[in-house]
Amino acid sequence: DEDAIPFINKLITTDLEKLKQGYSQYTLLCDENGGIIDDLLLYKKPDGSILLCANAINREKVIVWLKNHSSNYNVEIRDITDATAQIALQGQEAQKILQKLTSTNLSEIKRFAFAEINFDGITLLVSRTGYTGEDGFEIYPPASIAESVWDRLIATGAASGLKPAGIGARDTLRLEMGYLLYGNDIAQKITPLEAGMERFISFEKENFIGRDALIAQRQNGIKMRLIGFELIDKGIPRQGCKMLAKGIEIGAVTSGNMSPTLKKGIGLGYVSVGYDKIGDEIAVEIRGKAVLAKVVSLPFYRKG
Structure with missing residues (x-):
């Protein structure tokens, strides 16, 4: 397991070298196109091993990805999920x-x-x-x-x-905090830049899978971006609802719910760049009706 740190560091977007032993870190696994394979928590253990906590739906995919990229490293990969x-x-x-x-x-x-x-x-x-x-x-x-x-x-x-x-x-709590859910808000066809997750990319790190694609995307610009929105009118937005601006479809809701804390409908979704400014008024189509909403900063809820 002597190569555990360089091996994992090659696969993730953050810099494991900079993480102290005894601490965990939120990070992303990306493919060569910069698409998000999974978002996960990793734990840098004092014995030099790394514990990865992946999303349950991505368990098999993550293990295959790790094994497929491990041949040049002296590492042992164990799946301890069931235990x-x-x-x-x-x-x-x-x-x-x-x-x-x-x-x-x-x-x-x-x-x-x-x-x-x-x-x-x-x-x-x-x-x-x-x-x-x-x-x-x-x-x-x-x-x-x-x-x-x-x-x-x-x-x-x-x-x-x-x-x-x-x-x-x-799910309600994570949505109020603007935390993204794999399968809803992020997926392999989406990059961290589109998802507003640039803070989890260590571009200065010499090399990791997806880095070149993400650098190119950062230079060329993105076409869609994840936003948070809250409804101005009554309603509960749900995954798949269309988002509109002046009657034109600009994107779709990926997560939505009634916020018990804010007592209004809130949601996340991807819109075409140009409709993503904080304060912009948009509409969400709920049961065939365009419900007025506005783009807000995340998280939706801040304590105090």
Whole structure:
């Protein structure tokens, strides 16, 4: 595994060399055309290995991609998906609840950092990460004990109002934060520049797959761009709804929902460049009716 860092660094858009051990990083895997194969979290472990947390729908694709590019490197690639679970404990009470179950001082685990903690006598990997916009932790128990870890968390957090939440709640939270969902907002036919993800590209890094294509696209300009919008009139935008300007179709919604925090319809989507300025008025076609909306900056919701 001595080549783990140079190997992964060749495949991702961020610079793994600059990441401290014990920290995680959000990054992208791109193909030769700059298309996004997956967005993932990687963990730079003290033993020199790298843990990659990919989207479930891209699991096979990512493993094949890694294996296909590994021949010149001394690395071992292992898929530990089936043996590993992930439980996300999110919200302002997260540290207080988890602290009751561990002797590790959780305040020392900074945002995006991770550590092996003693949890009820078991060693678990815990990172200060999440997909909700709230403070919190993602806990990686072995799949065989995931249910008991879940039960301990629920029991311990009951007094603090901890409740189980599913994919619907998570999707609303991530959308309010403007976090992109693979399969909706990003896909292999889309590049990070079109998705507004330039901050996750280390162009100064000597070489990574997709770099040349992305440099060319940056020079030549993009034709479409991801925007955030909120409805001015009532309605709930959904994936696939057309976006209009002066009656002309300019793009389509990729994610949309009613924001419980803002109490209005919000969404993400791709529009032709020229219709992407903050404050621009557009319309979203919902059930055959053009509903007035405006382009807004992301995230939709900022605490405080």
